[in-house]
């Protein structure tokens with residue numbers, strides 16, 4: 001039986017928490033219409049951490065914004081479905097989506113200062129999430145906000161309730177964002193570059209906090225990041241995006257042993273590693289093509305070190321190569337190309 005708009009389906013226990021299928025996002029505009037994200041399919045299971053990686057402009061943020069119903073006004077979902085916990089989010093109206101965001105799905109963004117309200121105390125901002133979603137009175141919600149501030153590692157939480165965001169460091173502000181994101185006991189946290197704007201030592205602390213929360217709250221995480229170190233450290237599965245497509249989907253450890261797309265392999269080779277000679281560090285030539293200028297064949301072909309004209313100038317299908325792995329490289333899928341990882345297995 002299919003569920004009506006915004007309703008839960010009769011989901012079986014094995015159904016993933018988040019299932020994105022064939023997601024296609026475009027920029028309408030008659031002759032100027034451009035595809036930004038195309039045929040993106042992946043899943044996040046309960047408690048699982050999945051990374052969305054790829055260079056700037058590959059479509060990571062649009063994909064995560066689409067899940068949250070927060071796409072910029074100019075762009076639209078043209079095809080596909082996004083099921084969260086049995087509910088088709090693309091059929092939800094604004095009110096239903098507001099109940100999802102900050103409720104069962106928490107959000108953390110790169111710049112806490114642009115997400116926090118500068119004119120409200122951090123206590124009231126966290127309390128507001130609980131008032132909105134759980135209907136708590138302000139006094140009750142503020143008590144919970146204090147517990148949440150302690151939970152995310154902010155000392156003297158009762159006193160800090162009355163602080164404004166600008167009175168806190170970047171790391172503390174990100175902790176406040178995380179406290180607000182977990183205020184209603186979410187099942188899924190969508191974190192878009194949550195540590196990128198922070199100093200390296202603070203990045204490590206925030207990742208540690210996210211790891212603890214994941215474990216304690218059985219929280220699934222969709223992590224948008226450029227950082228393969230963070231991916232290796234934190235995630236179970238990885239979705240590698242390139243020019244609006246998924247290039248490869250794989251369990252994280254397999255990515256480092258045996259990448260299944262030349263783009264993934266090039267990303268790995270571009271990461272400095274202790275013990276590897278500096279000269280072996282490679283740069284991916286050229287740039288990600290912008291939307292409207294994608295090549296007709298494999299989108300990575302013009303930059304690919306393994307390109308073979310007759311195969312790679314044709315569109316590439318998203319192909320399963322194992323139960324838990326997919327690639328959009330025809331050469332890899334046919335066994336014609338075997339790529340080496342940066343870790344030997």
Ligand SMILES: Nc1ncnc2c1ncn2[C@@H]1O[C@H](COP(=O)(O)OP(=O)(O)OP(=O)(O)O)[C@@H](O)[C@H]1O
Pocket residue numbers: 027036054055056057058059060061062063072074075290291
């Ligand atoms: N509001 C918008 N209007 C038009 N095009 C957009 C808009 N937002 C994003 N795009 C385009 O969509 C494509 C994907 O953008 P997106 O922000 O999802 O990439 P990203 O992989 O998250 O990059 P970054 O890592 O820099 O955030 C890019 O070509 C971008 O220019």
